[in-house]
Amino acid sequence: MSNTHLLSAVDLHKKFKVSSQRHSTRFLTALDQVSLHLSAGETLGIAGESGCGKSTLAKIMAGLLTQNGGNVFYKGTLLSQLEQKDRINFRRKTQMIFQDPFSSLNPRMRVGDSIKEPLKIAGVSVPLQRVELERIMAAVGLPGDTANRFPDEFSGGQRQRIGIARALAASPEILIADEPVSSLDISIQAQIINILLQMKIDFKLSMMIVSHNLLILRHICDRVIIMYLGIIVECGPASELFQRCRHPYTEALIAAIPGFHSLSASKDELLRDDLPSALSIPPGCRFHPRxxxxxxxxxxxxPKLVEHATGHTAACHLSDSLYG
Ligand SMILES: Nc1ncnc2c1ncn2[C@@H]1O[C@H](COP(=O)(O)OP(=O)(O)OP(=O)(O)O)[C@@H](O)[C@H]1O
Ligand code: SF4
Ligand SMILES: [Mg+2]
Structure with a gap:
């Protein structure tokens, strides 16, 4: 698997130290045996409830966080074995945008300078930096005369445009977006999603999009991964996953979408109780108490992740009997 994909991961494990008393240290498992791949030109969605490990996974795939076990491959080469120049290239080619674009912008830097920074680092000449800045700002719908303003003079939606522009300035081939629209008004969300879709075409990007919003993922993704308490419980082509999911947790998430009716029951019937703590993961199928x-x-x-149809996997003992 790892030899042919743009970006892939095998058996990722990540734990965090959460408290340390004099004689005991506690660890929380954020990711457990997570394997996935992103193909060239693909848009891959990652969904699941809060705390299931989406951001942890996104940061590890972007090389911003180190896992405790398992491997990440970039074009078939282990990330940890990339030579320094290839590692720098990977950092440039894999850009991440975040939920809160303001926190990733320097408040004392004019936005034009922030967007140009990756160009400067890449050694682009000053005149060409200006040309590129204009091109990128126009592409994300930012008026050119705003380049001299500071981040706090922009609305949330415009700041996310700046975040995307800054990522594009590095000429990436992979864009990893962690909840890129969840802090924005609904009307602005659609604009930002449309920009991402257009950028994907114009800049030939492959994308990983983390979102709570399954409708957005259904709209823009080729494939979707559903995570639950640090593991992948289902993964499949977006259209198929929504029409014919193979895991009760996915069914519950779909039933929770306003206006999207489950075939069999309401979200409350499908999802019992609250999400357990990641510090005490239930044995067997970790979804069983719910x-x-x-x-x-x-x-x-x-339950193991089993392939039920081409590229459609689910981890449920009863998947065949429940979903045929
Ligand atoms: N730096 C950290 N130290 C300790 N625990 C952490 C740290 N980062 C994440 N966690 C824990 O790891 C688990 C996964 O967190 P993560 O942020 O990846 O979840 P998420 O799916 O992105 O959630 P959300 O939808 O709320 O953003 C959670 O239980 C979280 O509390
Ligand atoms: S393995 Fe059992 S508990 Fe887990 S999702 Fe399937 S039916 Fe539910
Ligand atoms: Mg997150």
Whole structure:
């Protein structure tokens, strides 16, 4: 798998130290045996409830966080084995944008300078930097005369445009966006999503998009991964996942979408109780305390991710009997 994909990960494991008393240290498992790939030209969505590990996964794939186990490959080469110049190239080619664009911008730097920074680092001449700045600002819909302003003079939507422009200035081939629109008004969300879709075409990007919003992912992604408490429970082509999911957790998330009716039951019937703490992950299928279909085997045996149709995997003991 790792040899042919643009970016891939095998068996990622990430734990965080959460408290340390005199004689005991506690660890929280944020990712457990997570494997995935991103193909050239593809848009891959990552969804799941808060705390399931989406941002941790996104940062590891972008090379901004180190995993405790497993491997990340860039064009088939282990990230950790890239030579320095290739590592710098990977950093440039893989850009990340965040939920809160303001926090990733220097408040004392004019936005034009912020956007030009990657060009400067790449050694682009000053006149060419100006040309590129104009081109990129126009592409993301920022008026050219705003380049001399500071980030606090912009609205949330405009700041996200600046974040995207800054990422584009590095000439990336991969864009990893972590909740790029969740802090924005609904009307602005659509504008930013449309810019991302247009940028994907104009700049030939491959994208990984983390979002709580399954409707957005359905609209823009080729494939979607559903995560639950640090693992992947389902992954498949976006259209198929929404029409014919293969995991009760995915079914519950789909049932929770306003106006999207589940075939069998409401979200409340499909999703019992609250999300357990990542510090005490249930044995067997970690979704079993909330699953209305749980049977004995679910409480003690971990279900494997099984391929049910081409490229469509799910980790549920009863997937075949529930979804045929
Ligand atoms: N630096 C950290 N130190 C300790 N625990 C962390 C740290 N970063 C993340 N975690 C924990 O790891 C788990 C996964 O966190 P992560 O931020 O990846 O989730 P998420 O799916 O992005 O959630 P959200 O939808 O709220 O952004 C959570 O239980 C979180 O509390
Ligand atoms: S393995 Fe069992 S508990 Fe887990 S999702 Fe499937 S039916 Fe529910
Ligand atoms: Mg997050």
């Amino acid at each position: 699953c209305r279909h749980a049977v004995d085997i679910c409480r003690h045996e971990v």
